[in-house]
Amino acid sequence: MNFFSDERAAEMRDLFFESAMELLQSMNEVGLELEKHPDNKETLRDVRRTVHTLKGDSAACGFQELSDLAHQLEDALTPEVAAKAGPALAEAVLIAADTFSSMLSAYRDKLQPPAGKELHQQILALTSRPASKVIPKLQARFAWSEYERLVIVDAQDRGENVFNIAFSIDPHCPMRAAAMQLIRNVLQECGRVLAIVPDQSTLTHDLDVVEAVVAGDKTQAWIERKCRIPSVVSDLLIQVPGEKVAGENGSGAPHKPESSDDVLDIVEHVTSTLDAEPELVQAIERPTHKLPTATRQEPAEADASQSLPNKFAAMNENLLRVDAERIDTVMNLVGELIIAKSMLHQAAGEFDKRFPKDQLRMKFSDAMAFQARIMNDLQKAVMKIRMVPVEHLFRRFPRVVRDVAKSCGKEVTLMITGQDTDLDKSILDMLAEPLAHLVRNSVDHGIESPAERINAGKPAVGTVRLAAYHQGNQIVIEAGDDGRGINRERLVAKAMERGILTAADAATIGEHEALNLIFHPGLSTADEVTAISGRGVGMDVVQAVLDRLKGTVSIRTTPGKGTTFQLKVPLTLAIIKALLFRVAERMYAVPLAAVVEIARASQSQVHRVDNHDVIQMREDVLPLIYLGGNPQQPAVGGKMFIVVIALGDRKFGLVVDRLVGEEELVIKALDDHLVATDLVSGASILGDGTVVLILNLSSVVSRLGKLQMTVGATA
Amino acid sequence: MDQFPLLLRKDRKPIRYLVVDDSVFARKNVAKMVEAFGGEIVGEAGDGCTAITEYDRATPDMVLMDITMPQMEGIEAAERIVRAHPQARIVMVSSVGYQENIVAALQKGARHFVQKPVKAEILYEVIKYVMGDDAVMSTAVAQES
Structure with missing residues (x-):
């Protein structure tokens, strides 16, 4: 049985690799942080969270070995272990990051992943604790204090149903405190809890048995059903207090109520099916083997992982979700403030001229310099709210490149740099379409077919580059390829044919003007030009968007070497x-x-x-x-x-x-x-x-x- | 994977689920499981805020909620949902590492918790338990695909 269709599984894998690379990057970063501060609980939690996500995702994707290792590591990432192991834990995290990374690339190439023995031993060394525990038989004592006995008798006298309940906590449930809390919740539903052992103050660390007495109107059958909590309670004992308690207690013989049999059965059933899990995992993974391997993006993702920003480090608990409109309001107000500031400056200037000797002048100019500085900071701070890393835009492109490359039978890698460059969200959103267009064009028309590339003495795998960086007050985004370049002569010829250019103009046209013909709407839709020059459809749209953004687009092309489109946009629009x-x-x-x-x-x-x-x-x-x-x-x-x-x-x-x-x-x-x-x-x-x-x-x-x-x- | 007897509402209609997790994988994984139990996914959310609005919109019979999420953690989302809908059945889904969070969620009104990675058998039992009298097991066996 397949949980996912082929298509779906492939999609999930792509998504997984993309996010796993981010996780590894953040693991590396947090690991280094942990090395510096081994007793920082916050850092430890960060690591654990990252490992945990990786574990969950890889399990869902069917990469069992990775998931298992991550699981082991996660278990080791507790404050107790950290206190004991010190820097060794950070070492383990870093080794883990390397191991996971090589496992991931093995998965991607559909190879057998490395076993990660070193990591396994590292983790074992960290958590050398006797793991096997004999499942204890449920032995309830119900040794209530004198006061508690009094309360019990009182409740019985009032005609309430009173029951002694003993829970044996499932040894497979590692979360004792959570189990305890759940039991408490359930008992509350069963009636008034007259007594409970252990009580709130006791540490629930290696808790095995919980005993309680409840009073209420519920029947024994109801309580029994309610208290048999799956995955938490493995054994249950319910008695009416005062009947057999003394005998039980005195004999000391392990008593096993009949009801517990089927509970144990469930536990056994569960554990046996746990072992059967790999089957399911294979079922998920199998279809992915049919994936055509026309495109290979490993280098792109490997490169990307080098410089990926640490998303998880930035993702602290203190996030606030705000309507973009509110930020725009603040932005507008800041804008008005800036106008007000220059009004003030103007007035102060006039004041200066009119009363050049007045003492107030200095005070004015001091205050205004101060105000100007704050205003500047305020403006920057407000701008910053709207900024998001370009990565948000770039991360969709591995998929775009892969899809287009696949559809036209080319091999293309995508190199991404500078994705942590920040850009105004609204600009980023507007750039998405033009950039996708440029990237698609690069793969579709810019990059030659593998055979053509080999003939030209180039590596068969083409490269599409995406880069973002600051340049003064602007952000530059480049989309380039190492393909065949744009044929200028053909472009000019086509433009003349279409009547966009006169013969006289064509003779004098500069290099840049010629290339910019690409953005001419009349040319852009012509299929022939697309086929010849490899550019065209919708390029005028790119230009239009950049115009709207008050940005520019320029082209650099070398025949046979490739083409790069450079988009320059202002940091902000406001x-x-x-x-x-x-x-x-x-x-x-x-x-x-x-x-x-x-x-x-x-x-x-x-x-x-x-x-x-x-x-x-x-x-x-x-x-x-x-x-x-x-x-x-x-x-x-x-x-x-x-x-x-x-x-x-x-x-x-x-x-x-x-x-x-x-x-x-x-x-x-x-x-x-x-x-x-x-x-x-x-x-x-x-x-x-x-x-x-x-x-x-x-x-x-x-x-x-x-x-x-x-x-x-x-x- | 094993076959499960269909788990239906008392009115013999599918149990309606809201699945909340910031990981798409985890979400799909759990969704597939509950669908195999005969349930119906009426909503998905990737963070706590969305979970709340989705609950209000879909009023599901059961919420499967991840603990650690961006924007708003599962605990807070669970608390808010239970405050607005005391009858809400919320099962926390998380890993060993977040015990204190699960304890908090249980105190805030979550009904149960399931460990990640989620095992279908355990999830089934937990759902059956949490639904209590409001669920019936159908004799028809879940269809195999």
């Missing part, structure tokens, strides 16, 4: 540092993260190349973008300000009239009905009430860059 400047007497802002440097240049430094105004700055030749719209605009004092911005890995020079300064802007989203241009991504209010528009750089560049290009081309 507040940005921005550079303010004026163009044509209007205030604009660009995200400071995009600004590389600010330069002054005179008209004579501007050259005209290929119908573009460009300026040379050290190594780079930057295309100039005149936000004012007029390339011949005379600059103030013969010189003009150039804000050098980076967009993806390209740089541009924005020619602006006047620089205003940098400021933290709280972005107010602009409704689509309000502003019908994609050139502006949002607006903000300054301290003095001025409204500033935040430019959407990628649109500005593509629009104005193109405009100049076509103007130049027709001129």
Whole structure:
């Protein structure tokens, strides 16, 4: 009998390996922690919890050897053993992590797992305690104190049913305290508990027999049924006090009531079926052998385990579940506070000017510096609430890669790095779709078939990389492959065919512009391009999402070597540092993260190349973008300000009239009905009430860059 | 695996279960077992909070609840459920290591506990015990797949 279908079992295994790797990683970490503080009970509990989860999961997945070992280890992870063993316990945990890891990879390759003898002995050494206990026959004494006897007689006189009850605790039940508690609960149901031994104060550590006397209206049969608690009570004795108690007690002969026979039978039945368990386990595991082995992800998971964040260390008891809306409210309020702060700054500035000699000035500026610092911390703290590790997004990709690779008959490994990079939850959610698209494309079109790869002198197994890292105020997420790369010429040719590009443009088109054609909606849906270049379907969606996130996407490709898509997104959507400047007497802002440097240049430094105004700055030749719209605009004092911005890995020079300064802007989203241009991504209010528009750089560049290009081309 | 006589409600309908565990495996494992006993899974939850809302939604006959879970531990969930529904039958499912937690859960109104890894035979007996008079054993044997 199979509990799970083939499909289901395979799915479960994937899930299991994924989570098991995390568990091992956290085992390693907590093991090291335990080595440092062997008597820290909290750490010990962490280890135990991790081992316990691993045990449960591996048992459920049918990996009996692993589960057994984990079980042994878990039993050893008690404060008592820790006190006795000291650092040896941590050693055992670390050895266990290694052993489990090799067992896991054996399971994954469907090999016989190593027996883990070393670990087994290590654990035995830790828990060298006589394990075998003879099952004692239930011998009840019912030796109540004089007062208790008085209470019993009193209850009987009032016509209540009074019973002496003795429980023998199942020797297979290792949780004596829990058993004791359950018995107490049950007795409570049976009536008034007149006496109970052992009582609350006694340690229940190696408790075998519980005796009690209850009074109430329940019949003996009812009580007997209620007290025969499965898996806790192995033997039961019920008597009416005062009848045979004395004889029992006096004879000292082991008395075994008839009723206990079938109880013992149950116990025997249970223990015998415990041994039969492996059958079931095999039944679960068997279908997984039919799994096609087209894809091999071991390296990916092994790599991932190296750098996986310790999820379990972070998962302490003190978690709070809060509606995202509440956090957004706080976030908005912080945003308003920041506007208020700049209002205050403005006012203080005016005050300074008006009363330059006033003593109050210093007090003001001190208080405001203090306030600014706190505000900064507050803002960071609020942001942090929304942050989640990129891992949440990345962890689904081993599966995506595997599925796509399987469906198109390729061998692909997935390498993941930087998954502990934190990112705003809402950004992360929005990135899920585009990233999945890029990864699918990489496997489907980027990676060649194994034969093709071998012919090209590459390893047959392709690699897809996912990486995340910080870069200034941004997060960079890269999805790359070592496949065939994008064929630029074909792309350009296709674009001309579709009328997206004119022949003149095609001749002058730069490397980046050519590659960016991929994101053109008209091209993206063309199957031929997909087949030739290996890219396309829905790439415009990727672009659109990144635009919405005020992020950028750029492509790096080397024919024959592979392609990497680089997605840059802001750390958060709500507040940005921005550079303010004026163009044509209007205030604009660009995200400071995009600004590389600010330069002054005179008209004579501007050259005209290929119908573009460009300026040379050290190594780079930057295309100039005149936000004012007029390339011949005379600059103030013969010189003009150039804000050098980076967009993806390209740089541009924005020619602006006047620089205003940098400021933290709280972005107010602009409704689509309000502003019908994609050139502006949002607006903000300054301290003095001025409204500033935040430019959407990628649109500005593509629009104005193109405009100049076509103007130049027709001129 | 052994066959079990179907364990049904007094009204001969399947016993309705809510399975709570943060591990999907554990959940599926237990779910398969109780289904083999003739029960019906009416809800699943991966943490204590969800368990409470699921209980309110599905009002199951029996809750199988893991002790250690993120968000809200099984004990607290059990306590809250029992406070709102004194008739709730909650069986704690956990391992040897969490004895003090099981004791706490039992004090808070849980009816029984089962050790992990869960053995079908023991679970069966425990369920039968906890259901008490509200369950009947059907002569029809659970269908083998």
